[in-house]
Amino acid sequence: MTPATSTPDATQQAAPRAEHRAWTWHGSAAPLDLKLRYVPMPSPAAGQVLVRNAAIGLNPVDWKVLGGALVDWRAGHVPGVDGAGEVVALGDGVSADWLGRRVAWHTSLHRDGSFAEHTVVDARALLRLPDALDFETAASFPCPALTAWLAIEKVPVKPGQPLLISGAGGAVGQYLVQLAAARGFVVTAMANARHRDRLLALGAADCIDGPLPDGGGAWTGGRGYFAVIDAVSGDHAARMADALRANGHLVCVQDRVAQWPCDPFGLTLSMHEVALGALHQHGGDEAWTQLRTAGEQMLAALAHARLQPQERVVRPFEALAQLLDDLRLRSFSGKPVVRVR
Template structure:
C-alpha cells in the first residue's frame, strides 16, 4: 500500500444511530482500517449534502447498522491506495460519489473505490467539485436516456433542485428546447441557464395538466415522484420518453400500440451494485469532462452555502426542510 505519512489511527465522523432525523447523527471517532483491494483513502476537504443523505436515515432504503457513516459526495486528496491501485493517485485532488453501502463522506477520511474517482482540474476549487457528483452525474444519466433530436422540446419537472440545475444546462447544450415546471422563485435562474419556458409546479393534486402542455414534448424528465411523473404522461408526443429520477411508474401508462412511449428510471446506485469497470469509466470520464466545463465557466454550479463540519447535522436538517435554495457544502 502506498500512502503519505500523516494518516491518523482515528478520525472524526458523523454516524447513524438508527434514528430518522439528521440532528440525531452522532459525532464519533472512527478507527482507520486497512484499505480493501482496489480502494483509495481520501482526506475530505469538502462534503456535498444531497436529499438522499437525509432520505436514507429512516433505514427503509438501506440495510445499515448503528455506527454507519452516511454521505455520498465528497472532494479531497488521495492519501493512500490499496492493492491493485496505482501509487500515482497519491496526492491527487479528486471528487467522488460513494455507494450507500460503504463508509460515507461524512468524515475526515473516506475509503473509496478507485474506479469512482474523478480528478479535479487545477482551476477548480474543492467546493465546486464537491457540489457536483450526485446531482451532476444524475442529470447526465437522465439525459442519456433520451435520443438526441436537435430542437425537440423537453419538459423538466421539479427543475428547481440541484439535478434540474444541471439538467437544464446539459439539455440546452445538446440542442433541446427546454421547458421547466417548478416554483416561480427558480424561474429567473433557470431562464438564465437557457430554459425557454417556465410554468408553476409541481402540479397540485387536484389540477390536471394544462392544455398548453398536452402532447407537446419529445421527452419529460420528472424529479418529483412517480405519481407526479404519471400525471405528466399526457404531455408526451407519440414515441416520447418519460424519465423518472424519483421512483418509477409501477404500470405502463398506455395500452399496447398506443402512444408507444419509452419509460426510464435513473439511479446512480445501479452502477455501485451492478456496474462493471467499463461502465464506471464512462461515468467518471463524463464527470471529468463536466468538472472541466465548470472550471472553464461553461457549466454553472449552484449557489454555495458553506458550513463547518460541526454543523453538518443542522444543515442536513435545513436541507430536508427546504430552508434554503442552493448547495449545502461542509468544510472539514
C-alpha cells in the same frame, strides 16, 4: 495497503492515526440524532483508496435513508455519498498515480460514506479535479450532476425537439437544463416561479409554474413534448406522461413510475428510470469509464465557467447534522456543502 510515502505532503496526510472524526448513525431517522464521534481510521482494500476529505456535499437522499427503509445499516454507520479531497493511501492494485491527487467522488449507500474526515472509495469511482476547481464546488457536484447526465443520456439526441424538465429548480435540474440545452433541445423548465430567471439564464427557452398540485392534479398543457424528464416523484412523472407525443420518452429521476401510463400499441411511450447508486452494485467497468469520462468533462466545464453549479451554502464540519436537517426542512435555497478543512 500501500503507505502514502511518495511525497512529503502525502506522508503528512497519511501519518499513522488510529482514529478520525465521523458523523455516525444510531437508528434514528432524525438528522439531529447523528453523533459526531472518533472512530477507527478506515483502510482501503484492493481496488480502493483512502481520501482525506476537504468538503462534503449533502443531498436529499442523505436524510431520506436515515429511517432505514432503503438500507441495512448497523449502529455506528457513517452516512453520506458525495465528497472531495485528496487521495492519501492506496489499496492493492491501484496505480500510484492516484496518490496525492485531488478528487471528487460518489460512493454507495451500503458502505461507510462521506460524513467523515476520511473515506474509503473505490478507485473506479474517482473523478480527477482540474487545478482551478475548488473542493467545495467539487463536493457539490457528483450526485446531482452525474444523475443529470444519466438522465439526459436516456433521451435520443434530436436538436430542435421540445423537452420538458419538471422539478427543474433543484440541484439535478440545475445541470439537466444546461445539458439538455447544450444538446440542442428546446427546454421548458417546470419549477417554482422564484427559479425562473436562473433557469432562463442557464438555457431554458421557457419556464412554467410547477410542480403539479398534490392529490392527483393532471397535466392540461397538451401532448407537445418529445421527452419529459421528471425530478419530482414517480407519481408526478406518471401524471406528466400526458405531456408526451406519440413515441415520446419519459425519464423518472426520483423513484419510478409504477404502471405504464398508456394503453399498449397506442402512444408507444418509452419509460426510463435513473438511479446513480445502482452502478455501485450492478455497473461494470465500461459503465464506470463512461460515467467518469462524462464527469471529468463536466468538472472541466465547471472550472472554465462553461457549466454553472448551483449556489453553495457552506457550513463547518461540526454543523453537518444541523445543515442536513435544514435541507430536510427546505429552510434555505442552494446546494449544502460541509467544509471539513
